[in-house]
Amino acid sequence: MILWIVLLPFIAALLPVVIQKQFSKIHTGWFVLPVPVIASLFFISKLSNINPPFFESHRWMPSIGLNLNFKIDGIGLLFALLISIIGALVVFYSIHYLSHREELGKFYTYLLLFMGAMLGVVLSDNILALYMFWELTSISSFLLISFWYVKARSIQGALKSMLITVFGGLMLLGGIAILITITDTTSITEMINQSSTIQQHPLFPLALILVLLAACTKSAQFPFHIWLPDAMEAPTPVSAYLHSATMVKAGIYLVARLTPIFAVSAIWTYSLIFIGLFTMCFASIKAVNQKDLKGVLAFSTISQLGLIMSLLGLGSFAFSNQFKEMYIIAITASVFHILNHASFKGALFMTVGIIDHETGTRDIRKLNGLLTMMPVTFTMSCLGLLSMAGVPPFNGFLSKEMFITAVLNVVNHAMSSHLILSIIALLLMFIGSMFTFIYCIKLLKDIFFGHPKDNTSEKPPHEAPLLLLVSPIVLITMMLIISIVPNVFLPLLTAATASITNQHVDVAHIHHFHGINSPLLITLAIIVFGALLVATYQHWSKLYSVLPERFSLNHGYDFLLKHSQTTSKSINQFLVFKTIRFSMSAILVTLILMTVYVFINHSVAINFKSLSTIQPYEMILVGIILIATIMILKAQSRLFSIIMLSAIGYSIALLFVFFNAPDLALTQLAIETISTALFLMCFYHLPKQYRHKESATFKLTNFVIALLAGICVTVIALAAYSNKLYPSIADYYIKHVYDLAAGKNMVNVILVDFRGFDTLFESSVLGIAGIGIYTLIRLRQNRGEHNEKTK
């Protein structure tokens, strides 16, 4: 059943393009809407019985361990609910948001593809299947960001997100490969059962870092957050769905899912805490001076994701510390905040979409005083922003309280021996929370209050149609329900926490008011300081221009991208467009270096057991060959060098005579004569100038390379000759040449009988060369005429 729920979006993704063509009158989204609704109903029906977890397995490729095994437990169900319910709301919203003129078929295909992939990620118990769905989310996100592909910025944003998330995806693949090698299983449940074995393995830290990289790139943690603001070029329903509620939480899901394996390690805990806190702080500061509404929301998403990451890190202390309950609160808080963030951030993106839709701009400087014109939008934005800011009594306040409590717990107990780390953690937490408050309130103040600027906006602003408002209203209502009666969701939160920590937990109720304690005081301080800073924003906003653009991470990314292209291009040009001599030298130098390497690293015995005696007439021939060779090197005329070449050839033929090879001698004589004739024939056509001017260094390098190559060949031949390991098989041929093959000339019998295939193909080579030469000459005449015509 789970298989069909996961496959349903993929199957449905085949249809929208057809539907848009067939039923162009009705918005395609109406046909898509049932898919997430069915999925939501299915997952809601599972709410009551997730303890113990529900398993389902389907064989796919058992030989490599890739099976479609699914598991529904607390955390998986929480994510699946978010994906399907927000998916349904986003589809409903986009029905009214996107006009008929858009390529709706494509849009819904990509969206359904993404939905299926995301459900696959959160429900897979097979880690290879998880990876597969993980990459599918990257691809569908790429397609959705570049939906308006005529805009250059869309393409750039899509490319950036693709490069960064696929980089992370490949890291994940590496981590997965290590985990599979250690545990010899692809089931995540099995891996968690074997976590103690994994933790003792030497590759454990590497797997940890790789998985962490994957999670940080997908969930836009510092310094990989840069793709998320650029992904805002996507249509707003996509931003609401992918880049606030679901895909960016895939990294969080991965961290939560693998926490039982990695949490014992201090690297895991501390890097999660500090990457998370730093990202939260950094992104909230950046969010304050954004000019684009979606830019603010993008940075705020990054910041909130950092908060959730750090909560998971804080909760990891439960695995390595004695006071379990105290740290498990942090994990509950992270799960709670995932829920909260999905509710208010989805709604905020949708309201931003509405403002964009109704006023024609997303620029904060052009929007003002929308309060009276768009009261419903204002109410929703106000509630969402206040919740995000952590103002009581909304749900953002509840999870922020839990966050502060978790940080204080860890600082007081687990990290009490590291004073500097504690101070940094507290400071990051305070500044991050304060700036979160600042950008929320500033956004509210800038857009909705003040005097309306009629002349700047393209359309007269007015309230959105009711149907467009439905989805954000539903989300805001959900948010309000969580705010007012948070304990309704407690069973789900407890189940999710239990499945992350892999043990039974009982969590106390979530309270609005704990009495006057340090978290409450910190929240009050945040609100007071934040309010002061919002009021005085004009005076300190100049601080943002202190750091020049050159040092930003985006600049670094552009720099890397540009230079990787130019560098590879210049390397390519350096290597490919050089002269042939350069390539030849490279090949020869490689040969020389490899020979030297082999002879240095392996002792090669050189001994000569069976040497034949040197005859004087052979000496004379060797002398002739040597003299002729030297003469060729020095020759100034072509004719002379050709004659010297044939001298070498004929001397070698004579050597063949002395070495008892009559067939060779015959062939060599004949061939040498023909080649000399050929060379001489070519002279008639080749230029008069035989040698081109070569500089002294040119000659010297050539000489050095040639000498070394010659020495290498000599040494290899000597070593090979003195190390004969086996007797020759020639005895067989010699013995059986007459009785098996009925011939007396052994060389000829070998050529046409024992090894006849060689001869067959040697003849083909000759034939092909003949045809080639003929073609070359014919081609010359045809092309020559043609060239003359064109000239």
Added chain:
Amino acid sequence: MEILMIILSGILVTCGVYLILSKSLLRIIIGSSIISHAVNLLLLTSGGLKKGASPIYEKHQQVYADPIPQALILTAIVISFAVTAFFLVLAFRSYKELGTDNISDYKGVPDDE
């Protein structure tokens, strides 16, 4: 004798490589011919140059020169001849077409992109 032949082959390879690295197309072809001569000699030497009769069967003869390298060299000679002939015609054609036999002028053209 074998050592002498190996050293001779080494010297031939040196000269062949030197010629191949030069600028003139004809010298490159000559260099490749010299290298194929060197390889043939090495092949013959690898079988051992012990004096035996020519590899032609006779009733009472016991020791022969190794026939296998000879068969291999015979094949190699023919192939290198074919390649040299083709190479020569190619050189002749490229001179006609490009107007130079200076190898350093034969450069790839970077793509327009």
